[in-house]
Amino acid sequence: MxxxxxxxxxxxxxxxxxxxxxxxxxxxxxxxxxxxxxxxxxxxxxxxxxxxxxxxxxxxxxxxxxxxxxxxxxxxxxxxxxxxxxxxxxxxxxxxxxxxxxxxxAEGVDIEGELFSVTRLIADNPDLELALGSRLGANDAKGTLVSTLIAGKASDATTTIVSALVQNPRGRRVRAMLSHAMGLVAQQRGGVVATVTSASALSADQQERLTAALSKSYGGRVSLNVVIDPAVVGGLRVQIADDVIDGTISSRIEDLRQKLAG
CATH class of the missing domain: 1.10.520 (Peroxidase; domain 1)
Known part of the structure; x- marks a missing residue:
């Protein structure tokens, strides 16, 4: 840019x-x-x-x-x-x-959380991601498809954003567009979005403490989107925009493996 x-x-x-x-x-x-x-x-x-x-x-x-x-x-x-x-x-x-x-x-609506849920829905359904990202098929049909899938699960504001984006990808990947939109919503509301990857669900207390620590570090409100991935084994991986804090056991094992191989 x-x-x-x-x-x-x-x-x-x-x-x-x-x-x-x-x-x-x-x-x-x-x-x-x-x-x-x-x-x-x-x-x-x-x-x-x-x-x-x-x-x-x-x-x-x-x-x-x-x-x-x-x-x-x-x-x-x-x-x-x-x-x-x-x-x-x-x-x-x-x-x-x-x-x-x-x-x-829609200031009272958790658009960030809803966009994240749509992102996870697409990530968990490769066929859906392929259909939405394909250059084949009418773009308005893609908008109708995603609107139908999230009907009753997302607000009108979120549905408007997702439907518009999938109809006009301009060469972009669907999940990348939604991630960018999440960042814009957070920025508009005076904060940022942190995607946290953990081997297991975080308790309410853990999320509260992590939110407080990140908010202090970044000087503003931080919203958490938590991804459960058993492959990380333990620890947390936190990504905010281009910043990545990787404290997972899997990353340490990989570092050790590379050192041994080198």
Missing amino acids: GSATTQALAASAVALDAQTVDLNTARELFAAANVLGSSKQLGGALADPTASVESRSQVVATVFGAQFQPATVAALNAAVSQRWSNADDLVAGIEDLAVRAASRA
Whole structure:
């Protein structure tokens, strides 16, 4: 990610926070990202740094103004007024805004936990992951499939996010998209997500102590997503974004094996 895109993402997120949004805002932003991703000419025009901000805003008004609510149009205008490294980054940035809007529209819902549950569902069903990640088949059918599978198990906000993402993968793996979305939701709510891998379930007290320790280390709220994997034997593996703390017995055994082999 280029520095221009990093700054554009931050500025766009701030602009979105100034708007009153609902779940329709999120749906419209996802739709806008889909339109721009499907049209290189349109995406290129809105990401063109040589074009004036006024001309880019006029394009937004022409294409989306009549069908989208004011909050969505304002968020799109804020996004296209920024300087992005390329058109693909603009599309991804608008998609990120959609996830953030869904998070804000359902502030009392544990979207992070629900997204994690969907991720585990897909990870535990290779055929499902293959079907959702395949380039064959209609994308809207994939959205319908995943919406049906999580019906009654996830909120409208989570269903909106998951369905939109699987319909527009743009070469990304499904679980990677969901993991990115989890991070965005956590960030929008002032925290980060820690994926904890353990050989057995953690007690409530263990989770509370681990959450407190990680929150202190990272200077903010940390949400835990716990994965049970007997292969780790003992200890914990904690991953927060690109940071990995591996204190599992299996990793120590592997280190010892490599030293002996070397």
